[in-house]
Amino acid sequence: MDIVFATGNQGKLDEIREIMNDFLVRHNIRLRSLKEVGIDADIEEDGETFEENALIKAREIAKLTDCIVLADDSGLEVDYLDKAPGIYSARYLGVDTSYTVKNNHIIDLLKDVEGEERSARFVCVIACVTPDSKEIIVRGTVEGRIAHEIMGEHGFGYDPIFYLPERGCTTAELDPAEKNKISHRGRALMGMMEKLEELLA
Numbered sequence: 001m002d003i004v005f006a007t008g009n010q011g012k013l014d015e016i017r018e019i020m021n022d023f024l025v026r027h028n029i030r031l032r033s034l035k036e037v038g039i040d041a042d043i044e045e046d047g048e049t050f051e052e053n054a055l056i057k058a059r060e061i062a063k064l065t066d067c068i069v070l071a072d073d074s075g076l077e078v079d080y081l082d083k084a085p086g087i088y089s090a091r092y093l094g095v096d097t098s099y100t101v102k103n104n105h106i107i108d109l110l111k112d113v114e115g116e117e118r119s120a121r122f123v124c125v126i127a128c129v130t131p132d133s134k135e136i137i138v139r140g141t142v143e144g145r146i147a148h149e150i151m152g153e154h155g156f157g158y159d160p161i162f163y164l165p166e167r168g169c170t171t172a173e174l175d176p177a178e179k180n181k182i183s184h185r186g187r188a189l190m191g192m193m194e195k196l197e198e199l200l201a
């Protein structure tokens with residue numbers, strides 16, 4: 001059986017395959033990208049929540065395939081900034097702006113803020129739409145704080161400023177397997193795999 005993951009981001013798909021590997025092998029499922037199944041879709045993510053955006057993507061792709069479709073939407077919420085950049089994380093300060101600029105900007109906005117007031121979280125919502133139009137939504141989060149400086153070389157996006165107090169490092173300082181164990185995406189995928197187990201039973 002094939003499951004289509006509605007992303008054009010190869011790095012994200014590799015991370016997802018790694019997290020779902022045992023599940024995929026056990027159920028003899030191939031996780032396929034849009035490119036691999038020949039779907040070229042430009043979907044407008046005009047929802048107001050992570051849930052809405054993930055569902056918009058999954059529903060649109062489900063119209064184009066007979067497979068189960070998964071889609072995700074994720075981002076960083078900074079409490080001091082009223083949960084910005086949130087669903088606009090990828091577009092924050094412009095899609096072509098480097099993450100060095102985006103990350104330094106957030107550090108700058110929080111320059112007079114200390115301790116718990118620097119709280120933030122990564123959010124990942126995954127939506128599933130089946131060929132018979134069943135819909136499942138799961139949310140995974142990881143809590144942290146905005147670091148005072150950019151730290152770490154792993155990961156992507158806002159990882160270098162996402163500080164985990166209990167680990168004493170940013171998610172960009174964790175090796176990828178460690179990040180997958182605790183990340184918002186890892187947690188959302190775990191939740192989705194439990195739901196898919198029930199669906200496939």
Ligand code: IMP
Pocket residue numbers: 009072073074075076089090122155156157158159183
């Ligand atoms: P999307 O879910 O592909 O729309 O991406 C959302 C954006 O949120 C990414 O482009 C990053 O800016 C940010 N983001 C989501 N997950 C992570 C993560 O694990 N680390 C760092 N940034 C992330």
